[in-house]
Amino acid sequence: MQTDLVAALDIGGTKIAGALVDGAGALITGARRPTPQQADGGRVMAAVREVLTELSAAPDWSRVRAVGIGSAGPVDAQAGTVSPVNIPGWRDHPLVDGVREHTGSLPVTLVGDGVAMAAAEHWQGAAQxxxxxxxxxxxxxxxxxxxxxxxxxxxxxxxxxxxxxxxxxxxxxxxxxxxxxxxxxxxxxxxxxxxxxxxxxxxxxxxxxxxxxxxxxxxxxxxxxxxxxxxxxxxxxxxxxxxxxxxxxxxxxxxxxxxxxxxxxxxxxxxxxxxxxxxxxxxxxxxxxxQTGTDAGLVGAAAACRDLLEAEPAP
CATH class of the missing domain: 3.30.420.40 (ATPase, nucleotide binding domain)
Structure with missing residues (x-):
């Protein structure tokens, strides 16, 4: 996956950010929307779809091989659901299924935003x-x-x-x-x-x-x-x-x-x-x-995605 890209999402109580991230952790293209924090779950998911729509319009989208999501939690990576404390409209929200409706057959990895940040800092930052x-x-x-x-x-x-x-x-x-x-x-x-x-x-x-x-x-x-x-x-x-x-x-x-x-x-x-x-x-x-700055969530979501995919046994 070194030459491939990961589509990364960073979802928090203030903003929903997305980027295409390469194997060196560089952001190729990005998109961002404010989180409609007090809106219903459908409106929050609509903001996620807007970010994905903008990313998928980029010329490099054809190089994307996986999607990594770091979300405010708690999350349930096994069920693909999220219940962020700061987004009351999402309770057991099927985030992964919603993302897959847009990204098709691409593998999707979900982790908490803190785990994503840890992945970024361990890869390129103060915890390296x-x-x-x-x-x-x-x-x-x-x-x-x-x-x-x-x-x-x-x-x-x-x-x-x-x-x-x-x-x-x-x-x-x-x-x-x-x-x-x-x-x-x-x-x-x-x-x-x-x-x-x-x-x-x-x-x-x-x-x-x-x-x-x-x-x-x-x-x-x-x-x-x-x-x-x-x-x-x-x-x-x-x-x-x-x-x-x-x-x-x-x-x-x-x-x-x-x-x-x-x-x-x-x-x-x-x-x-x-x-x-x-x-x-x-x-x-x-x-x-x-040390990874405001892009830590995106870089970390991509890093966690790559780590988990590479750890999976070959079929």
């Missing part, structure tokens, strides 16, 4: 060459994927490493997933912004209430904005430390929109990790920014 790593997407939601034994480990349903729904506050706020005090409920971009607003932070003249605006305010010295990022960092640190204690990861890689806050997030995260990662075998754990 690592034996054990946790790679995280901190954005509209919080997802994750694991590298174990030097290979991306998706698990039976494609959700392994989904750190966003580890509970780190047993009496915390209810999470849309049904649990309480999840990492995502504290550390995702919308929840960082919500907490800052609840604490009295007010946006500037432009009215931007995003996590990026909160990060800018924290950088400028706003104590409420800084406290919201501190709380998010502690939640992430607790989840990372728990994962490290369980499977002995050597590095945690953090990407996604919230990670672009830089040291506003990473400085308190490293401090908090020192409080939670106290066992001798996790004390050397490093936390670093992702």
């Amino acid at each position: 060459g690592r034996t054990a790593a946790l790679c995280m997407v901190v954005s509209t939601g919080v997802g994750g994927g694991l590298v174990l034994g030097g290979q991306v480990y998706a698990g039976p349903t494609g959700n392994s490493g989904h750190i966003g729904h580890i509970s780190v506050d047993l009496d915390g706020d209810p999470c849309p997933c049904g649990a309480r005090g999840c990492v995502e409920r504290i550390a995702s971009g919308p929840n960082i912004a919500r907490r800052a607003l609840d604490g009295g932070w007010r946006p500037g003249p432009g009215g931007d209430t995003s996590a990026a605006a909160v990060a800018a305010a924290a950088r400028a010295g706003d104590p409420v904005a800084a406290a919201s990022f501190e709380r998010a960092a502690r939640a992430l640190a607790a989840g990372i430390a728990a994962t490290a204690a369980l499977v002995e990861i050597e590095i945690a890689v953090i990407g996604g929109g919230v990670a672009r806050a830089g040291e506003v997030l990473f400085a308190p995260l490293r401090r908090a990790l020192g409080e939670f990662a106290t066992l001798s075998y996790v004390q050397g754990l490093r936390v670093v920014p992702a």
Whole structure:
């Protein structure tokens, strides 16, 4: 498959992106639509079809040999369905069947978006060459994927490493997933912004209430904005430390929109990790920014697709 292409989809609560990806991880052509987050499932699927229609019109579509999907989760890779916490219109939605209606006989691989990000970072990013790593997407939601034994480990349903729904506050706020005090409920971009607003932070003249605006305010010295990022960092640190204690990861890689806050997030995260990662075998754990950037989901969906196809026994 070195000279062939993979059609990759990256589906999240904010955007649905697609690209044709070559064997070196380069994006040949791309398409993007906003996620109609609060719309019914049919409208969300229509946006996916629009992306696929644009991709299939590209001259290089004839070189596509497989389709890789990284989706916000949970996903069920065996059933081909998705139930993203941040896309309420999709519950047990038959995403793979819907994609196959457009792509025909091409093999389709589905993994969680965190697994896709782990595949990208292990292939070309900060986890390259690592034996054990946790790679995280901190954005509209919080997802994750694991590298174990030097290979991306998706698990039976494609959700392994989904750190966003580890509970780190047993009496915390209810999470849309049904649990309480999840990492995502504290550390995702919308929840960082919500907490800052609840604490009295007010946006500037432009009215931007995003996590990026909160990060800018924290950088400028706003104590409420800084406290919201501190709380998010502690939640992430607790989840990372728990994962490290369980499977002995050597590095945690953090990407996604919230990670672009830089040291506003990473400085308190490293401090908090020192409080939670106290066992001798996790004390050397490093936390670093992702290196594959905004295309990580697409590159990772393609990488996971290629890995799984190459791992299948020959017929």
